[in-house]
Amino acid sequence: MLRFIGRRLWEGALTLAALVTLTFFVMRLAPGGPFSRDRKISPEILDHIKAAFHLDEPMWAQFGRYVWGLLHLDFGPSLRFRDYSVGELIAAGLPYSLTIGFWAIVIAALVGIGLGLAGALRRNSGVDYLAGTVGVVGIAVPIFVIGPLAQVVFALKLGWVPVGGSDQGWRSLVLPVVVLSLPNIAYISRLTRGSMIEVLRENYVRTARAKGIGARRTLMVHALKGALLPVVAYLGPATAGVITGSILIETIFAVPGIGRHFVDAALNRDYPLVMGITLLYGGLLIVFNILTDLVRGGLDPRLRGHG
């Protein structure tokens, strides 16, 4: 067990190193630079600015400098937000994204698995169709439609919660959390339902059911374990994605999280910020994949010692 975790962490570090190297060099191929402006500022001043951020050095030197900084936990300065370092920007935004993402994924997992199981156990019943409808609506109605709609209904018409911002404590979080959980509920319930139906047909479950002995227990213990395998595999990367913030959610609800940086940093060619965000997301992804594999090992003993 410990050996497995140790090996995965070591592999994770190598993966992260590959990601950092790839991103650092490929990112520079994009046209335009962090300091391209509507009009050209005088070359001397542009040189000053580039020199201040070491962008005038050869690429390998810049890379060496960046890696050296990383080893000292320094993610470099932001080129777009001149008052902040990348570390400060992430520290300022992460708590917001984390809070929203955490609750969204918890709600999505509970509701999604619940709906999926209900649908699978009572196929083609009212519950099943309700679950199916929620699933379709959650996927077909994208966040950029349901978000503004929720704002109009719950903030403007009913006045229960604010439209956006972050200055009303938990009330500011309600809409973003609920809207972010919807598509995930849809995915999770569909996956759960699908694999549960599959498992229910398997011979060992059929046998157990036919014998009628402790059918309920068999279901809960064996079937559920098997049925959750693909759901858990989905939850790993999904959680990493959701807790690092959603660009759409944060833009629509004016949340000062880090999700916006994923798009804006690249559009602004804010190289250090792109790197910082990529590192954070990549690192979380690796950690969650390790956790996923551990949970799956717990659900399916056949997978233990393999991975």
Next chain:
Amino acid sequence: MKGLRTGLGLLALVLGLGVGSARPVLADDTLDRGIGSEWSSLDPQVNFDAAAGWIQMDVYEGLISFDGTGKVIPGAAEKWDVSSDGLTYTFHLRDGLKWSNGDALVAQDFVNSVLRTINKDTASDKGYYFSSVMQVKGAKALIDGTATDPATLGVTAPDARTVVIQLLAPQPEMLQLMGAFQIAPLHGPSFKQYGAGVFIDPAHVVSNGAYIIKEVVPQSHVLLARNPNYWDAAHVKIPFVKYHVTEDVATELKRFQAGEIDVTYDIPLNQIAALKASDPAEVQIGPSTEVIYYSFNLTHEALKNIDLRRALSLAIDRDTLESKIVKGEGIPDYSFAGGFDANYHGPQIAEATMSQADREALAKQLYAKAGYGPDKPLKLNIIATVAEDAKRRAEGVALMWKKVLGVETDVQPMERKAWLDAFYAGGWDVFSDDLVGDYPGPETFLAYMRPSTEPGYNWVKPEYNAAMDAAAKIADLPTRYEALAKAEKILLDDYIFAPLEIVPNRHLVKTTVHGWSNSAAGYNNSQFLSLD
């Protein structure tokens, strides 16, 4: 430290505390203003953004200031003299000026500000304004490193209450420039002790404006509170001002409607008409200093033909384009530098007085004369940004060229940085271009078209340079405007671009906010506003 803060955030998460303070959003004592995207810096010697400039105008006071109508008014300086040759500006500071911490404010603080702006370690874009636009004596040499003695700079403080600025050439728009690009004083002790980080640190930042910084949350807001040590504090009516980052214009509108924001940064294009009908008193729209024009690529064989360029310009029905397609309340435009400053009587393109039907008839003739027609249609691309109004405008122009002339146009929207890069790369036929003037006067626009300034236009016209050089020597503003009008005529006569519209400033302002006015400069300093 960073780890600690993340840790605390995580702790708050686990405890279910959520984040953010529980302060009510719309307290009666707070003016909530939207500023669009996040400020790039609150460092007064570095900031280059127009919207962050609003925060700076509240927090710092330059030698001069703007009122809501765009008029230059005394700021830290109560009066000033200009030498008869227009080369020396002498500013006299008010008596007894103080920093927010009670320190005395002296003339040298302004000199230090300029020195820090042009210092290469500051890495500020703004240095360009001193060397190239204002042409302050000695600035260029200090920037490119040929001089190192700060005493050679043409900004000096002969005594504690006098600032003298010496220029290399007469600049009749000097005061406008100083308003648009505020020269905020630099408080030496706090900067020395805490470095550039002090400007976002409410505990240590020292300022001289009507407000002081109380709270800064990146991507969210800046909260300001009244500065008791401001010389005119008795007349500052609103106790708190909160600038909100409002990235998404649709969300901003809803926050305005919910009462979370008092003054918006912009209005969604497709809502303007409805809002004007339902709440006319809240809609505030007036011209800015931004002109939009479509540049033709002069290195492309077909577009070297002036008849063709003229035909393309005339085939655009600017009224329909702005009122029915873009719907952004833009003002149809037939000149380049005119329409901003009422004192400038510049030329328009020759056909501006014709009806659109006549213009289109002429366009068809010119198009045929250039050798194109149904059998041999012209093929063009338009490079535009992905911004909603830019896309709509490009689509509209493409539709009109198709309808009137039969030109086949391919609109290529690009994200902003790629669009900027594309201009210099030159793969475009028509470039959806825009220019934001530093002030309403014509010179800021016309100077930009000098062939030496922007290499991408490839326009060679010695007469234009000569006309601009002649104007630059004139210190008297009305005479200088006449000379500039001659230069603009040379520019417009070559049809190297098709001017389309003057972009408006668009704001929604709650009727509880008093003292708001529209000006091209776009400043409404919070100290001049009041709340019910």
Next chain:
Amino acid sequence: MARSLSTFQVQLRRFAGNRLAMLSGAVLALIALGCFVGPLAFPFTGEDADFDFISAPVDFGSPHLFGTDDYGRDLLVRVLEGGRVSLTIGFLGAVTAGLIGVLYGAVAGYAGGLTDRLMMRAVEVLYGFPYVILVILLSLLFGGGNVALFAAIVFTLWLTPAVIVRAQAQSLSRREFVEAARAGGMRAGSIVWLHIVPNCAAVVIVYGSLLVPEVILSESFLSFLGIGIKEPQASWGNLIETGTAAMGTDLRLLLLPGTLLALVLFCLNFIADGLRDAFDPNER
């Protein structure tokens, strides 16, 4: 069960017996037919602007049945034409991404060991690579056209199915029937193709039906980066986005394309269910 029928015929027959799935199939076919043929029935195309007839309301008496948009273009025709593009991209993208994901995941999960680890770490690197940079580079490479769009969509979309299938394949490879096949000397490639992939079918079909709408909607995000379907050409993605922006004043612009997309999804949902039941290897 009659032995004379091939497995495939049995599966087909089973699918045909599922009334809900068959009905959904018919509705989907009808929508597709409407999108591909429907616009021909109108005297104008969805790109013909009429500046004198802007934002006309719903009027079944006029040629513009569902009115026009704010360029004066017929809304119904635009929605149908947009369906052509969106359905094509949606299905093509989902099938391609699904196929790549299934094969990649099945191979990794079955092979296990170092191969599996290398393959899954590669997936993590691709997951982590900043998507916007990728899109900008693709548009540079392919000129922002449909090729760039397709590449941008497929590039990241196959990753999640790969992870899910790999998880499934990993547990399958430990199962008795796979062990038996291995012991019987079956080649690895054949085991993956004949035993692993079919047994992953259920989860893949379900997930694949979820990919289609994701592709259709992600297309509108990509146009925000200057890649993909460009105005005046319509797509459901950009129609829904425009409709959302105008939600406060004119709900019709959102409802028409939105309803069609939701309808397609419902159909896909039931078809996926039917297919899954029909192809279930345990149902013999």
